[in-house]
Structures are given as structure tokens and as C-alpha cells.
Amino acid sequence: xxxxxxxxxxxxxxxxxxxxxxxxxxxxxxxxxxxxxxxxxxxxxxxxxxxxxxxxxxxxxxxxxxxxxxxxxxxxxxxxxxxxxxxxxxxxxxxxxxxxxxxxxxxxxxxxxxxxxxxxxxxxxxxxxxxxxxxxxxxxxxxxxxxxxxxxxxxxxxxxxxxxxxxxxxxxxxxxxxxxxxxxxxxxxxxxxxxxxxxxxxxxxxxxxxxxxxxxxxxxxxxxxxxxxxxxxxxxxxxxxxxxxxxxxxxxxxxxxxxxxxxxxxxxxxxxxxxxxxxxxxxxxxxxxxxxxxxxxxxxxxxxxxxxxxxxxxxxxxxxxxxxxx
Amino acid sequence: xxxxxxxxxxxxxxxxxxxxxxxxxxxxxxxxxxxxxxxxxxxxxxxxxxxxxxxxxxxxxxxxxxxxxxxxxxxxxxxxxxxxxxxxxxxxxxxxxxxxxxxxxxxxxxxxxxxxxxxxxxxxxxxxxxxxxxxxxxxxxxxxxxxxxxxxxxxxxxxxxxxxxxxxxxxxxxxxxxxxxxxxxxxxxxxxxxxxxxxxxxxxxxxxxxxxxxxxxxxxxxxxxxxxxxxxxxxxxxxxxxxxxxxxxxxxxxxxxxxxxxxxxxxxxxxxxxxxxxxxxxxxxxxxxxxxxxxxxxxxxxxxxxxxxxxxxxxxxxxxxxxxxxxxxxxxxxxxxxxxxxxxxxxxxxxxxxxxxxxxxxxxxxxxxxxxxxxxxxxxxxxxxxxxxxxxxxxxxxxxxxxxxxxxxxxxxxxxxxxxxxxxxxxxxxxxxxxxxxxxxxxxxxxxxxx
Numbered sequence: 001x002x003x004x005x006x007x008x009x010x011x012x013x014x015x016x017x018x019x020x021x022x023x024x025x026x027x028x029x030x031x032x033x034x035x036x037x038x039x040x041x042x043x044x045x046x047x048x049x050x051x052x053x054x055x056x057x058x059x060x061x062x063x064x065x066x067x068x069x070x071x072x073x074x075x076x077x078x079x080x081x082x083x084x085x086x087x088x089x090x091x092x093x094x095x096x097x098x099x100x101x102x103x104x105x106x107x108x109x110x111x112x113x114x115x116x117x118x119x120x121x122x123x124x125x126x127x128x129x130x131x132x133x134x135x136x137x138x139x140x141x142x143x144x145x146x147x148x149x150x151x152x153x154x155x156x157x158x159x160x161x162x163x164x165x166x167x168x169x170x171x172x173x174x175x176x177x178x179x180x181x182x183x184x185x186x187x188x189x190x191x192x193x194x195x196x197x198x199x200x201x202x203x204x205x206x207x208x209x210x211x212x213x214x215x216x217x218x219x220x221x222x223x224x225x226x227x228x229x230x231x232x233x234x235x236x237x238x239x240x241x242x243x244x245x246x247x248x249x250x251x252x253x254x255x256x257x258x259x260x261x262x263x264x265x266x267x268x269x270x271x272x273x274x275x276x277x278x279x280x281x282x283x284x285x286x287x288x289x290x291x292x293x294x295x296x297x298x299x300x301x302x303x304x305x306x307x308x309x310x311x312x313x314x315x316x317x318x319x320x321x322x323x324x325x326x
Numbered sequence: 327x328x329x330x331x332x333x334x335x336x337x338x339x340x341x342x343x344x345x346x347x348x349x350x351x352x353x354x355x356x357x358x359x360x361x362x363x364x365x366x367x368x369x370x371x372x373x374x375x376x377x378x379x380x381x382x383x384x385x386x387x388x389x390x391x392x393x394x395x396x397x398x399x400x401x402x403x404x405x406x407x408x409x410x411x412x413x414x415x416x417x418x419x420x421x422x423x424x425x426x427x428x429x430x431x432x433x434x435x436x437x438x439x440x441x442x443x444x445x446x447x448x449x450x451x452x453x454x455x456x457x458x459x460x461x462x463x464x465x466x467x468x469x470x471x472x473x474x475x476x477x478x479x480x481x482x483x484x485x486x487x488x489x490x491x492x493x494x495x496x497x498x499x500x501x502x503x504x505x506x507x508x509x510x511x512x513x514x515x516x517x518x519x520x521x522x523x524x525x526x527x528x529x530x531x532x533x534x535x536x537x538x539x540x541x542x543x544x545x546x547x548x549x550x551x552x553x554x555x556x557x558x559x560x561x562x563x564x565x566x567x568x569x570x571x572x573x574x575x576x577x578x579x580x581x582x583x584x585x586x587x588x589x590x591x592x593x594x595x596x597x598x599x600x601x602x603x604x605x606x607x608x609x610x611x612x613x614x615x616x617x618x619x620x621x622x623x624x625x626x627x628x629x630x631x632x633x634x635x636x637x638x639x640x641x642x643x644x645x646x647x648x649x650x651x652x653x654x655x656x657x658x659x660x661x662x663x664x665x666x667x668x669x670x671x672x673x674x675x676x677x678x679x680x681x682x683x684x685x686x687x688x689x690x691x692x693x694x695x696x697x698x699x700x701x702x703x704x705x706x707x708x709x710x711x712x713x714x715x716x717x718x719x720x721x722x723x724x725x726x727x728x729x730x731x732x733x734x735x736x737x738x739x740x741x742x743x744x745x746x747x748x749x750x751x752x753x754x755x756x757x758x759x760x761x762x763x764x765x766x767x768x769x770x771x772x773x774x775x776x777x
Binding site: 283 | 480481482483484485500501502507508509
């Protein structure tokens with residue numbers, strides 16, 4: 001184990017996988033000479049050269065298409081979105097090419113591509129750069145969607161994503177790059193996709209949250225423990241495929257659930273998880289599933305309004321108390 | 327919006343109610359479902375919930391005040407609403423004491439601009455189920471089953487209740503809008519089970535340490551007049567309404583309880599089952615005998631258009647519970663279809679809450695038959711007064727060991743005497759006798775109670 005930042009953990013995962021498999025290469029805006037807008041690809045150009053660390057023009061649709069083509073021909077591209085908000089420009093390549101190629105080619109072409117970069121609300125990045133982009137992707141059959149909350153998860157899940165033979169959307173977070181944590185240095189350490197984790201054990205209510213919301217929920221859980229409410233915090237880590245077994249297992253234990261998501265709530269991850277819970281665990285519920293979501297509005301630039309739009313600790317605590325009838 | 331809080335009509339016989347205490351102060355915010363006050367009726371103390379939302383703007387009847395049903399006791403309104411018109415309105419005449427749905431009698435003063443008195447239930451409910459308390463009074467078709475109201479409970483609460491044999495209709499929900507949630511069912515399940523109130527064996531009674539027999543000192547005054555408690559007043563008023571107009575007759579039977587006694591011991595040796603008392607077995611046996619003898623499960627109905635006998639197709643049995651200040655008769659519903667274990671659990675819960683005066687109104691009305699058991703006071707036999715509109719009541723004595731003759735030999739047996747008081751307008755001696763015959767058979771072949 002070594003203590004490192006989330007950013008360093010991602011860098012280590014890329015390095016290890018590029019050393020392990022010569023087909024793995026990195027491509028994106030400023031990933032080479034500039035070493036990444038958020039320095040995730042630091043030192044890669046020096047170690048692996050410009051054939052495997054490719055700087056591209058500012059043209060998401062174009063270079064994502066190049067990545068899909070390279071994957072069809074047997075390479076394993078890791079395409080960086082400087083922020084995931086820019087992936088909207090590449091939606092056609094991701095949704096219509098990467099996600100459907102295996103199906104439409106009758107199984108002839110699988111697309112082992114990873115598209116990664118930061119997403120979700122950060123700090124005053126305003127309306128166009130603060131979106132929880134996962135909602136655009138987990139709806140699409142053929143895509144796997146990962147949201148790793150800790151440095152260890154970032155490393156273990158990125159390695160699994162790179163080794164996966166199908167397209168994986170891997171969304172990090174600007175606000176988590178500097179978070180430090182213990183990370184296994186073993187180059188064989190991976191975390192399987194589709195495996196949730198219980199971050200904190202509790203008995204009264206299951207709170208489901210990932211990324212920044214997971215950390216916020218953790219703080220709330222500690223505060224509510226003083227009131228005698230025991231929160232179990234589950235981090236899904238992979239949104240698709242979803243580890244419903246772990247989620248439902250926890251709800252069966254606590255009989256109550258609160259789902260938190262940073263993005264606007266309509267048809268969001270909270271809706272999906274709430275629906276899953278009532279389908280699978282209806283008879284175990286002692287209260288309706290509560291959702292705490294971002295407000296239905298573009299992200300304001302003003303700091304005070306930004307705070308109002310995202311789920312606050314107070315809102316999370318209120319939802320937990322509500323389902324606990326406390 | 328302005329919501330008038332009226333003295334709710336919480337039972338058929340209730341004419342006045344006393345505000346015991348307000349649980350909200352003037353100015354406190356109130357939302358629908360909040361418990362705002364405790365009301366003392368002739369039968370029980372009842373918490374009442376707010377119907378409208380806003381703030382408790384004005385308390386008209388202070389704690390301790392007693393007013394007729396339908397009287398304005400408080401006003402709930404938004405802080406911005408002008409309530410002067412409402413609070414200054416002349417006191418409305420009390421709602422009629424009869425069925426709440428009946429129109430108010432047109433008192434001369436009521437023709438003014440003041441709103442006609444609302445039936446209490448439209449404004450208030452003591453619990454979600456209370457507004458369905460009155461199925462016995464209105465002249466509806468005899469076959470009509472008591473209206474049941476959907477019980478709001480979380481899926482988990484329903485599951486636990488089903489597993490534990492808890493009747494959710496008897497559980498008070500603590501969740502939003504009265505939703506029954508897990509903790510409510512668990513509380514009902516873990517409520518301490520009182521020792522069986524029914525007919526303890528005389529032998530056991532001897533074995534238990536007996537309290538010292540102390541005659542209290544003689545007071546100085548020659549006598550004192552005690553004010554009637556609301557419950558005593560209700561009894562004093564209701565009983566002559568039974569004994570005088572209802573022509574009572576009595577039939578008595580002695581039942582061999584040996585096998586029932588053994589069965590009860592066996593049942594109580596089973597792990598994880600509620601303890602079954604003799605009363606529980608008598609309740610179950612009565613329910614079955616009532617279904618077989620519908621003539622006993624019947625009420626006489628005087629009606630200007632012509633009297634009728636209402637035959638009940640459900641066995642809702644009231645069981646008298648002695649209290650310090652009188653007695654109260656909680657009702658076990660649909661006893662005929664409930665297993666003995668459930669009857670035991672529900673009856674225990676009802677009796678316990680009866681002693682704590684925490685019964686809800688709908689648990690006190692709607693009986694089609696009653697049982698009074700004085701066995702625990704070593705009473706051999708007695709006769710009870712019918713509780714109108716029911717047609718009969720069974721008085722149960724103690725189970726005693728005594729010499730009995732069997733196959734020409736004298737041996738020791740356990741016997742229990744029961745006396746059925748019958749309304750002669752509804753049934754005749756043979757009707758009551760056949761009921762007792764069936765009751766005797768059920769208790770003497772008690773496995774039938776388990777079928």
C-alpha cells in the first residue's frame with residue numbers, strides 16, 4: 001500500500017496497463033506534451049513515446065472515432081475527454097459506433113475502448129462544465145459506466161476498464177483528483193466492474209451515493225450517528241452494470257433507503273435505483289425510498305447558487321431523518 | 327384556509343367532551359395529522375389530530391373545559407388569515423347526539439349567517455379509522471358488513487404483522503399521516519403480555535401470596551358525595567336504558583373444562599406462541615357458537631316504520647374489562663375467522679390498553695355480542711346486563727375443581743358456569759339454550775377451537 005492522490009492512482013493504472021499490454025495507448029487533447037489538463041497523463045509521453053501517447057486536435061467526435069476504429073483493429077485505446085462535458089460532441093461515436101458495433105457486426109468487432117475524464121459538479125465551472133454526464137451513457141445498452149470515488153477504486157477500476165473487451169465510460173471528478181488514499185501498488189490489483197462497496201456499515205438506513213456525494217453523505221452519517229441514526233453507506237462504483245445484489249442486500253437489512261445524486265433528479269440514477277429497490281425489496285421497505293438530487297436547473301456560476309443547486313448536507317440529513325421517521 | 331376545530335363525536339353515546347389538555351399552544355404551527363389535543367369522552371381519553379394546516383390560531387375551550395359535541399373548540403388557520411369572523415361567530419348549537427351524519431336540528435339561532443355545525447368527523451378524526459365508528463347506528467341494510475378502512479402501513483410493517491399475528495387495524499401508526507411502520511408493529515409485538523386475566527385456577531390463586539386483609543380506618547365524616555367520572559356517568563345512564571326496556575331472561579349451563587384446561591396447558595408449552603387464557607378460548611368458542619346460532623348474534627331495532635331484528639354475520643365480541651373507575655368493553659373484531667393465537671395476542675393488547683385508557687374509539691364500538699368474566703374474582707356464577715343494541719351477553723364464572731359424577735363414579739373435575747342474558751324481544755329460551763349447548767360442546771371438545 002502507498003498513500004497517493006486519486007490523480008496519481010489513475011496515472012499509475014495507465015502506466016501499469018501500458019507496460020503490461022503494448023496495445024494500450026492514450027489519446028486526447030493535451031495528454032502528451034502538456035501531460036494532461038489535470039495531469040493524469042503526467043510522464044507518460046516520456047516513458048511510452050508519441051506513438052502511444054497521442055495529442056489530438058480539439059475535435060472530440062474525430063478522435064473518439066479514431067479510437068473506435070483503432071479498437072476495431074485490435075488496439076486498446078484510452079481516450080481522454082478534457083472534461084466529460086465535451087463528450088457530448090462525441091456522442092454519436094460513443095453511442096452509435098462504440099456501443100453498438102459488437103451487436104451490429106454480428107459479434108465480429110468488439111470495441112475495447114475506455115473513454116475517461118472528469119465530470120460532475122466541481123467548483124464554479126458553471127452550466128456547461130458541471131454536468132453529471134453519466135446519465136447520458138448508462139441508458140445506452142452496450143456501454144459500461146464507472147464512477148470511482150476513491151484513489152484505490154480509481155486505480156483498480158481503471159485497470160479493469162482497460163482490460164475489458166467492451167466500451168467503458170470512466171468518469172472521474174475534478175474535485176477528487178487531489179484526494180489522497182491508500183492504493184495497492186501490486187500491478188495485478190484490480191477491482192471488478194459491477195461491484196458495489198459498503199463504505200460504512202449501519203443498521204437504520206441505506207444511503208446510496210458516489211463521488212463527491214459519497215463523501216458528503218459520509219459526513220452526514222457521522223453527524224447523524226450522534227443522534228442515534230445508524231447509516232449504512234453504499235457506493236455503487238459501477239453504475240452499469242449495477243451491483244443490485246449489494247444495494248438490495250443492504251436495504252433488506254436496514255429497510256430504508258436514500259439515494260443521492262449530484263445531477264438533476266428527473267430520470268436520474270436515483271430514479272433507477274429507487275425503482276430497482278421497490279421492485280426487488282418492496283416487502284422489506286419501512287418507508288418510501290427518498291431521493292436527494294440536484295435542482296432541476298443549469299448549474300449557476302455564482303458560488304452561493306452553485307451550493308444551492310447541489311444536494312447539501314442539510315438536505316441529505318433531512319431525507320435520512322424522513323425515512324427513519326425521526 | 328381556516329379550519330374550525332369542533333368537539334369531535336367520538337362514540338355513539340358521546341354528547342359532551344372535555345378537553346384534558348392542548349398539546350399545541352396558540353400560534354404553534356400545525357399540519358394535518360398532528361396530535362393537537364387530548365379529549366376525555368365517557369369511555370376513554372382520545373388524542374385528536376389536526377385536519378387542516380396552518381397554525382393553531384386560537385384556543386376557544388381551554389384545558390378542563392367541557393362542551394357539547396360539535397362546539398367550536400379551536401381555530402386552525404394560516405397566520406395571515408383573518409379569523410375574527412369565525413372566532414366571534416355566535417356559539418353554534420351542539421351537534422345532535424345521534425349519528426353524526428344526521429342533519430343538525432334547526433335551532434332558531436342556527437338560521438343566522440353562522441355556518442351550520444359540521445358533523446364532527448368532517449373536521450376531525452381521532453385516528454384515521456375513527457370516522458367509520460358508526461356502522462351500528464344508522465339504519466342500513468341488516469346484511470351490511472361494517473365498513474372497513476384501508477390500513478396505511480409500510481410493506482415491512484405488513485410483513486412483520488402477518489408473521490407475528492398482529493392485527494394492523496389495532497395498531498396506531500406513528501409515521502406520516504398515521505402510517506404504521508416497523509417500530510409500531512414491533513411495539514405491539516413486544517408489549518408486555520399481562521398475566522391471563524381469565525379464570526386463574528383456584529389452586530393457583532391459593533398458592534400465590536395473598537395481600538393482607540386490611541380494613542381502612544373509619545373516616546370522620548358520615549358520608550361524602552363523589553362526583554361521577556364520565557365513565558361512571560355513562561354507565562349510570564346507559565344501564566337503565568338496558569335493564570328497564572330490554573326484557574332480560576337468563577339461561578345457565580355448567581361446562582366441563584377438563585379438556586380445555588389440558589389443551590391450554592399444551593398450547594402454552596409451545597415455544598414462541600402467545601399465552602392462551604381460558605377467556606381466549608371462551609371468546610373463540612362464543613364466536614363459533616354465534617355463527618351457528620345467528621339468532622343470538624342479533625339486535626332488536628326499534629324503528630318508527632316498524633321494528634326489525636338485525637342478524638349479524640360477523641362475530642365482533644366485546645369483552646368487559648374492570649377498571650378502577652368503572653368498566654369498559656373493548657371489541658375484538660371478526661373473532662370467528664381469527665386463530666386462537668391471534669385472539670390471545672389481540673385481546674391481551676386490548677385489555678392492557680383498556681387499563682391504560684389508551685383505547686381508540688373504534689375499538690370500543692361495534693360489538694355484536696359481549697362477554698363478562700368475573701372468574702378471576704372467584705365468582706361462581708352471575709348474570710350480566712345486556713349492552714344494547716346487542717341481543718345477549720355471556721357471564722362467565724371461575725373454573726373450579728369440584729366433585730363430579732362420571733360413569734356412576736365420583737371424581738374430581740374442572741367446571742365452569744356460564745349464564746347467558748338474552749333479550750326476549752330478539753330470541754326465546756330455546757335459542758339461548760341451543761347457543762349454550764353449542765358453546766358447551768365446543769369447550770368440552772376444545773380441539774374444535776383449533777380447526
